[in-house]
Amino acid sequence: MQIVRTLLTRLATTIITLLGAAIIVFVVIRVVPGNPIAMMLPPGATEADIARLEALYGLDKSIFEQFLIWIGNVLQGDFGTSITTRQPVFDLVIGRLPATLELSVMALLIAIVVGGSAALTATLYRGTKVEGGIDVAGGVALSLPDFLWGLALILVLGVLWPLFHISGRVSPSLGFEFNTDFYLIEALVRFRFDVVLDLLGHMFLPALALAIPLAAIILQLLKQSLKECMHDDYITLARTKGYSETSIIARDALPNAILPTLTLVGVQFTFLIGGTVIIERLFSYEGLGNMAIDAVINRDLPLIQGIVLVFALLFTLVNLLVDMTYAALNPRLRHA
Amino acid sequence: MSYLTIKDLTVRLKNGVPLLRKVSLEVKSGEVRALVGESGAGKSMIGKAVLGILPRAAKLTGGEILLDGEDLLTLPPKARRAKIGAKVALIPQDPLTALNPSRRVGPQITDRLVDILGWKRKQAEDRAAELLDEVHIQSPERVMRSYPHELSGGMRQRILIASAFAAEPKLIIADEPTTALDVTVQKQILKLIREMQERHDTALLFVTHDLGVVSKISQSLTVLYAGMVIEETDVRTFFAEPGHAYSRALLAATPKYTDPDGSLMPVPDSIISQVEQQVAAFDAQLKR
Numbered sequence: 313m314q315i316v317r318t319l320l321t322r323l324a325t326t327i328i329t330l331l332g333a334a335i336i337v338f339v340v341i342r343v344v345p346g347n348p349i350a351m352m353l354p355p356g357a358t359e360a361d362i363a364r365l366e367a368l369y370g371l372d373k374s375i376f377e378q379f380l381i382w383i384g385n386v387l388q389g390d391f392g393t394s395i396t397t398r399q400p401v402f403d404l405v406i407g408r409l410p411a412t413l414e415l416s417v418m419a420l421l422i423a424i425v426v427g428g429s430a431a432l433t434a435t436l437y438r439g440t441k442v443e444g445g446i447d448v449a450g451g452v453a454l455s456l457p458d459f460l461w462g463l464a465l466i467l468v469l470g471v472l473w474p475l476f477h478i479s480g481r482v483s484p485s486l487g488f489e490f491n492t493d494f495y496l497i498e499a500l501v502r503f504r505f506d507v508v509l510d511l512l513g514h515m516f517l518p519a520l521a522l523a524i525p526l527a528a529i530i531l532q533l534l535k536q537s538l539k540e541c542m543h544d545d546y547i548t549l550a551r552t553k554g555y556s557e558t559s560i561i562a563r564d565a566l567p568n569a570i571l572p573t574l575t576l577v578g579v580q581f582t583f584l585i586g587g588t589v590i591i592e593r594l595f596s597y598e599g600l601g602n603m604a605i606d607a608v609i610n611r612d613l614p615l616i617q618g619i620v621l622v623f624a625l626l627f628t629l630v631n632l633l634v635d636m637t638y639a640a641l642n643p644r645l646r647h648a
Numbered sequence: 649m650s651y652l653t654i655k656d657l658t659v660r661l662k663n664g665v666p667l668l669r670k671v672s673l674e675v676k677s678g679e680v681r682a683l684v685g686e687s688g689a690g691k692s693m694i695g696k697a698v699l700g701i702l703p704r705a706a707k708l709t710g711g712e713i714l715l716d717g718e719d720l721l722t723l724p725p726k727a728r729r730a731k732i733g734a735k736v737a738l739i740p741q742d743p744l745t746a747l748n749p750s751r752r753v754g755p756q757i758t759d760r761l762v763d764i765l766g767w768k769r770k771q772a773e774d775r776a777a778e779l780l781d782e783v784h785i786q787s788p789e790r791v792m793r794s795y796p797h798e799l800s801g802g803m804r805q806r807i808l809i810a811s812a813f814a815a816e817p818k819l820i821i822a823d824e825p826t827t828a829l830d831v832t833v834q835k836q837i838l839k840l841i842r843e844m845q846e847r848h849d850t851a852l853l854f855v856t857h858d859l860g861v862v863s864k865i866s867q868s869l870t871v872l873y874a875g876m877v878i879e880e881t882d883v884r885t886f887f888a889e890p891g892h893a894y895s896r897a898l899l900a901a902t903p904k905y906t907d908p909d910g911s912l913m914p915v916p917d918s919i920i921s922q923v924e925q926q927v928a929a930f931d932a933q934l935k936r
């Protein structure tokens with residue numbers, strides 16, 4: 313019963329969020345100066361040409377009318393046609409989404425592994441120089457935003473020591489034909505580890521740039537919760553049973569310390585997905601974010617709207633996932 | 649035979665302030681010794697020193713802790729931990745915080761048996777069910793599957809008692825195991841601890857600030873003040889003719905069985921200053 317109600321509320325808020333995002337973007341991109349039609353036509357085009365094309369894309373109607381038409385179409389699964397490429401927006405977005413998903417999930421994994429193990433190590437060595445060193449590293453990681461880390465990584469690991477690719481998603485020289493847009497997953501499933509390696513080589517630096525600030529946030533919050541847990545009575549009791557400090561931290565403290573971090577990681581992950589827009593541009597990575605920038609530059613209104621809707625949907629899905637994990641991990645909630 | 653022997657145990661804060669001043673005490677096999685004293689006297693600190701769980705701020709600076717004749721302090725950390733885990737157990741003060749809230753109760757009883765002592769899981773679970781039965785918990789299987797927050801404080805303390813006896817330890821340290829409970833539950837738990845101690849013939853170091861409890865559970869007692877042993881004797885002698893002025897005052901400050909509502913005398917200032925002098929003299933002697 314409780315679950316049904318939660319789900320219904322969830323669904324309602326999701327719809328309101330999506331609608332809100334759609335309205336805001338719809339209005340903003342039409343209020344901001346810049347005419348998509350003028351940009352499409354050669355310099356010599358006449359007023360009449362422009363008017364004809366505007367009518368074709370429905371841009372001669374009022375914003376309110378345009379919105380109703382667009383929403384009506386979206387509800388029927390028609391996201392419109394990109395003005396610049398003349399391809400269906402839905403196909404374009406669905407084609408690019410997997411690239412962005414793979415990149416963000418990779419970044420999230422790096423952040424969790426690095427931030428999590430740093431927090432565990434700092435807790436194990438609390439009060440020593442090791443903890444101090446980890447704190448300093450965390451502070452440095454937080455001192456730059458992700459795109460500046462991206463630049464720094466390009467300079468150091470792409471140019472100075474060219475260990476990784478700094479542009480694109482896969483080397484065309486491999487000549488590998490993908491059947492899906494989930495390149496990494498497909499290469500793994502088809503056991504083409506040379507392709508996997510190439511994909512990882514392309515993905516590593518942008519993913520790392522996105523991961524560094526998040527790793528530091530995870531480190532700080534998780535370490536703090538862990539340290540608080542280490543004073544709890546059940547920890548002391550586990551010590552008297554003969555457990556080592558390492559197993560106490562991993563088995564007794566971590567499950568109790570992880571919940572606040574989990575909530576924060578959910579919120580931060582949506583920021584990270586937002587960060588892919590600039591990072592993908594920086595690394596010429598063919599994902600949704602990169603396409604979004606092109607769409608904005610070209611005032612490709614239908615495409616921008618489609619991309620924003622997908623991003624908004626992603627954010628709400630992430631939040632839903634976090635809430636569900638939270639309930640699954642917290643026995644007190646489960647039985648409430 | 650003495651099972652636990654503490655000799656001249658000194659514990660100091662990092663800044664040198666002594667918390668335990670050359671404490672010596674013994675607990676014989678199968679014997680119950682009460683450790684009494686006012687709040688802050690260092691009762692818990694003694695238990696923590698034995699169990700190897702002194703707070704980071706405190707440091708053991710001298711003395712011996714012999715368990716079955718073997719000095720724990722000379723053992724390497726890993727061996728010491730293993731030995732304590734196998735031979736000693738703690739019944740903690742607050743059952744509401746001493747169980748891990750995110751783990752089911754069953755594994756918290758069996759974990760020491762499986763992880764530290766190498767029992768088979770099935771065997772350990774049977775043993776846990778048996779122990780829960782001993783501590784008068786109905787439907788042990790269901791309780792073992794519960795999370796701590798689903799159980800009452802009294803239930804949780806029963807579980808912690810069962811868990812403490814699981815590995816048949818030779819020594820149990822109970823640190824004010826009833827203070828956090830309702831008065832009605834306190835009596836049951838006290839009775840249960842005694843019952844379990846007698847059945848398993850375990851040595852018990854029972855920490856309390858309540859002299860009223862002492863006569864019900866223990867044969868001998870040690871009185872502590874400011875980390876210093878004031879008096880060490882058997883219970884009968886203590887209640888008949890306490891040897892130290894401070895003990896007498898403490899006794900006068902405790903409600904009597906026969907007259908639980910009778911007037912109580914707090915420990916008079918003159919006696920406090922007398923023991924404080926004793927402590928100061930002791931510290932001066934230590935410095936020299």
Ligand SMILES: Nc1ncnc2c1ncn2[C@@H]1O[C@H](COP(=O)(O)OP(=O)(O)OP(=O)(O)O)[C@@H](O)[C@H]1O
Pocket residue numbers: 661667685686687688689690691692693694703704705706857
């Ligand atoms: N973590 C700590 N850091 C610094 N001092 C401490 C710490 N824990 C205890 N102490 C000090 O050590 C002394 C002895 O404390 P202990 O807990 O052993 O007292 P107690 O006799 O158990 O008292 P109570 O009846 O209140 O439990 C007290 O003066 C206390 O302030």
Ligand SMILES: [Mg+2]
Pocket residue numbers: 691692693823
């Ligand atoms: Mg205490």
